[in-house]
Amino acid sequence: MKHVVTVYSGEKSTASKACGQCATSCQSACKTSCTVGNQVCVNKG
Amino acid sequence: MTQRPNYHLFSHGGLNILLDVPTGAVHVLDDIAARVLPYLAAGHEREVLQTEFSAAEIAEAQLAWEQLQQLADQGMLFNPEPHFNQRPGGGQLKALCLHVAHDCDLRCRYCFASTGSFGGTRSIMDFATAKAAVDMLFSSSARVYEIDFFGGEPLLNLDVVEETAAYARQQAQALGKRVNLTLTTNGYSMNQKVRDRLVALNLDIILSHDGREAVHNATRVRPGGLPSYQEITRNILALEPRLGERYYVRGTYTAFNMDFVQDIRHWLDLGLRRFSMEPVVLPAGSEMAITEKDLPRLQEQYWELAELALEKPFTYFHFNIDWERGQCGARRASGCGAGVEYAAVAPDGGIFPCHQFVGQDRWQIGNVHTGISNASLREQFLNLGIENKPVCQKCWARFHCGGGCHANAWWTNSSLEKPYELGCQLLKMRTEAAIYLKVKQALSQNSSEGDFHGKKEYKQAQ
Numbered sequence: 001m002k003h004v005v006t007v008y009s010g011e012k013s014t015a016s017k018a019c020g021q022c023a024t025s026c027q028s029a030c031k032t033s034c035t036v037g038n039q040v041c042v043n044k045g
Numbered sequence: 046m047t048q049r050p051n052y053h054l055f056s057h058g059g060l061n062i063l064l065d066v067p068t069g070a071v072h073v074l075d076d077i078a079a080r081v082l083p084y085l086a087a088g089h090e091r092e093v094l095q096t097e098f099s100a101a102e103i104a105e106a107q108l109a110w111e112q113l114q115q116l117a118d119q120g121m122l123f124n125p126e127p128h129f130n131q132r133p134g135g136g137q138l139k140a141l142c143l144h145v146a147h148d149c150d151l152r153c154r155y156c157f158a159s160t161g162s163f164g165g166t167r168s169i170m171d172f173a174t175a176k177a178a179v180d181m182l183f184s185s186s187a188r189v190y191e192i193d194f195f196g197g198e199p200l201l202n203l204d205v206v207e208e209t210a211a212y213a214r215q216q217a218q219a220l221g222k223r224v225n226l227t228l229t230t231n232g233y234s235m236n237q238k239v240r241d242r243l244v245a246l247n248l249d250i251i252l253s254h255d256g257r258e259a260v261h262n263a264t265r266v267r268p269g270g271l272p273s274y275q276e277i278t279r280n281i282l283a284l285e286p287r288l289g290e291r292y293y294v295r296g297t298y299t300a301f302n303m304d305f306v307q308d309i310r311h312w313l314d315l316g317l318r319r320f321s322m323e324p325v326v327l328p329a330g331s332e333m334a335i336t337e338k339d340l341p342r343l344q345e346q347y348w349e350l351a352e353l354a355l356e357k358p359f360t361y362f363h364f365n366i367d368w369e370r371g372q373c374g375a376r377r378a379s380g381c382g383a384g385v386e387y388a389a390v391a392p393d394g395g396i397f398p399c400h401q402f403v404g405q406d407r408w409q410i411g412n413v414h415t416g417i418s419n420a421s422l423r424e425q426f427l428n429l430g431i432e433n434k435p436v437c438q439k440c441w442a443r444f445h446c447g448g449g450c451h452a453n454a455w456w457t458n459s460s461l462e463k464p465y466e467l468g469c470q471l472l473k474m475r476t477e478a479a480i481y482l483k484v485k486q487a488l489s490q491n492s493s494e495g496d497f498h499g500k501k502e503y504k505q506a507q
Contacts, residue, residue, distance in 0.1 A: 001105060001108060002112070003074065003075045003077060003078035003081075003105065003108060003109035003112050003113075004063075004072050004073070004074055004075075004078050004109065004112040004113060004116065005072060005073045005488075006070065006071075006072050006116065006121060007071045007072065007073060007483070007484050007487045007488070008069070008070055008071040008368045008483075008487070009068075009070050009121055010065060010068030010069050010070030010120070010121055010124075018129065018131075018132075018133040018134070018373055018375035018376065019133060019134060019373075020132070020133035020134010020135060020136075020137065020139075020187070021134065021187070021188055021189050022133065022189075022372055022373075022376050023139070023140065023189075023191055023225075036372055036376060036377045036380065036444075036445070036446065036447035037366055037371065037372075037377065037444065037445030037446065037447075037476065037479075038362060038363055038365045038366065038479075039365075039371075039372050040367045040370040040371060040372065041370055041371060041372050041373060041376075042189055
């Protein structure tokens with residue numbers, strides 16, 4: 001029986017990419033809440 | 046040395062959701078695996094199961110142990126903390142918040158910018174200053190730039206917005222770089238002619254609106270306390286169909302509307318589809334301030350919002366977790382770019398770490414006309430990632446947050462290193478809700494896990 005299901009395997013391959021092309025955290029969409037997890041990598045997108 | 050939590054397990058809607066903090070990997074566990082997990086994580090020998098589980102459970106507990114161990118062996122669980130020695134790209138300036146107007150045609154009661162003046166004289170930026178700011182930005186070695194036209198109310202200085210946008214695009218093309226433009230407006234003066242000019246500008250637009258009429262009018266008022274809902278709603282609804290996906294409606298919730306999902310439902314009823322709804326940040330004594338006692342109710346709101354997102358198609362900014370195209374670990378660890386990759390420029394050319402520090406002399410870095418006068422401030426902000434914030438090192442959400450808002454940390458704790466605790470609590474709530482939503486969507490798209498306990502529960506929950 002399966003007790004565990006992996007929904008997402010993680011970002012290990014890009015963990016240290018660090019190209020620096022991405023947006024800074026405080027986007028206009030909120031302007032008060034830093035949430036790096038809500039942004040996409042422009043280098044992959 | 047501080048033990049950093051490297052996994053986070055939470056339950057909602059019949060699902061036990063496990064996040065591997067360092068990699069962001071996400072797994073769904075059935076109840077028995079959720080009970081086994083802490084023993085494996087704590088480094089126990091497998092024999093512990095004999096004493097902690099009943100005879101009827103032991104075989105399945107053993108199986109769950111093996112499956113969890115397999116995840117660890119495959120690098121999807123219990124990963125070590127990654128360390129990043131420098132900021133992505135070396136920390137060059139990439140984004141500007143241009144305060145083209147320190148004036149506003151509204152007098153919102155929770156405004157962090159002293160209703161548009163930022164504590165100073167009401168004024169607007171001239172093109173020479175905006176041009177100097179763009180030149181400063183483009184002198185960095187970045188390849189992708191962002192400029193947000195901000196205020197106060199930027200539509201009070203639309204001529205300079207247009208002139209600056211044209212100049213920035215011309216310079217970007219000449220330099221072989223890219224510039225993304227946004228504008229944040231309250232929408233009050235956005236008549237037909239202004240809407241045409243905004244569409245012609247071809248930029249991303251943030252439209253401030255607080256939802257239901259009574260909620261909106263309780264805070265977003267014109268001078269003299271007059272309501273603004275009717276005019277602003279009419280203007281936004283006239284513009285929105287012309288923007289495609291290039292907009293967000295941005296609301297603020299306060300103690301007056303802690304049922305803020307009702308305001309999002311109101312936006313949906315109006316036909317709007319792209320939102321951000323943010324908690325107000327005010328001193329604890331304010332009647333509109335959110336306090337610790339409000340958190341359980343707000344937690345329910347974020348769960349309700351996640352369920353609503355499963356029912357209706359809309360985009361909520363803080364649920365935008367993109368597992369395929371998310372930012373790299375180094376970027377996540379460095380957090381907010383204020384004072385390093387991001388700066389705000391006041392109408393007189395004053396440079397500040399971000400829009401929330403504008404007008405505070407002690408935070409002025411320099412002036413676009415005369416150059417940098419306080420380089421040490423940049424150094425203060427350079428090392429404000431999660432590595433240097435003790436609270437963040439103990440937090441499971443650190444790679445989703447990046448260390449929080451520096452300005453909020455300063456205003457609430459007089460320290461850049463100590464995050465705004467209430468904001469942390471709210472961020473964790475909405476991050477759990479965002480992950481839950483992603484998991485529900487993923488499970489509904491993948492029916493190949495038929496013998497999984499949690500999947501059965503998921504089906505029952507539908």
